[in-house]
Amino acid sequence: MVFKRKIYEKMKAWKELSGGESALMIEGARRIGKSTIAETFVQNEYEDYILLDFAKEKREILSNFEENIGDLDTFFRNLFLLKGKSLREKQSVIIFDEVQLFPLARQAIKYLVADGRYDYIETGSLISIKENVKDILIPSEEYKLKMYPMDFEEFLWAKGDEITFPIVKEAFEKRKSLGEDIHRQVMQKFRTYMAVGGMPQAVSAFVNGRTYEEIDFVKRNILDLYEDDLKKYDTNHKERASVVFKTIPEQLSNHNSHFKLAILDKKARYERYVDAIDFVAESMMGNACINVTAPEVALEL
Known part of the structure; x- marks a missing residue:
């Protein structure tokens, strides 16, 4: 399920203002929807795209970065052959998903942006951790956006409610009470948000009528992923x-x-x-x- 996210408008601003002179880096914790929003954005805003998921890509893709980034004609020829499609210049984008898993691709952004044939969007977690950047030159051509779990307004959007939050905002700005009955309704919605949380998987489960026990199961699986990352760091x-x-x-x-x-x-x-x-x-x-x-x-x- 694809949800409306506030970061989308910031991504549109990047595309308009950058003019291809920077790559967009979406940074955030795991499972908050970075990959989904990136792919949704390029499907809506570009003619075509190629997705490189560095958690899954074959060795041939990685070798192409290692061996041919100095010869971009060869690099793109091999990339298109390996992915089974080509892209129209100035109308397409290449997504580097989970780029922290292959830092060399992130370093290559400097040359790819300068080349100017395509736009680039990177997504990653733990991208500023020393272990992920110690052997590469961080490109200055990155425009970074931090992404977070869904906030209360985004949660309401997921439920099809675009009325509640503007009313709360207006009441706050005017320092005017909503009245006891309306306040009680709003607080019920907020307590529900606090129980479900802002992880898209959990929100999707809630919107689809799953039980709180099932929603909690989703969140515990995400916490397990976080604890695995912590254990890797804690090894040293x-x-x-x-x-x-x-x-x-x-x-x-x-x-x-x-x-x-x-x-x-x-x-x-x-x-x-x-x-x-x-x-x-x-x-x-x-x-x-x-x-x-x-x-x-x-x-x-």
Whole structure:
């Protein structure tokens, strides 16, 4: 099921303003709909496209990047032969899906954009993690958009409700009460959103009338994927990222919602956990909100 997403309008703005001089990078956590929105966008906004999914591509595709990126005529000839289709220049786009799995393709963006025959859209998670960028030159030709799970308004859109949110927004801006009955209805919808969450798979299950038990099953599978990513990172980092991630619910249950190192370990020190905390934030598995009480002092202090 394809849902209406706010990032779509930002993608249209990129296409119009970029003029082919940058590739679009959609960054976000896993299973939030990056691949779906990218493919939906190119189907609507371009004449044709080729999708390269680096989680599935054959060795021949990868070798083409390794051996022929310096000769783009040969590169495109081989790509079209391997994918079984060609593209019309200036009217088509090539999608690099899960580009973090093959960093060399991301590095090639510099030359592909300069060539100018096609547009390029990249999608990826964990793209800024050191292990995924340590051996490549990050292209300056990327225009980055961060994508998140579906917010409350997008959730309402999925249910076919385009009335509630504008009314709430107008009431907020005018500082005018909705009235007790309407407020109760809106809060019921919001509590439903909080129970279902914003992962497209879970929202799709809800829209299709699945039970909350089945929706929870979908979300637990996604959490398992996140925990697998954390374990891979923790192989060299003493499981600290997993500990940080798993304590987030407890951290948020504090009356002031402050992140406390003592919950991780009574002897915990910032310098031991800063990389793990950064990983959870950079992977977009968690959202870090820096609480600054003295803005005139540098954040590093």
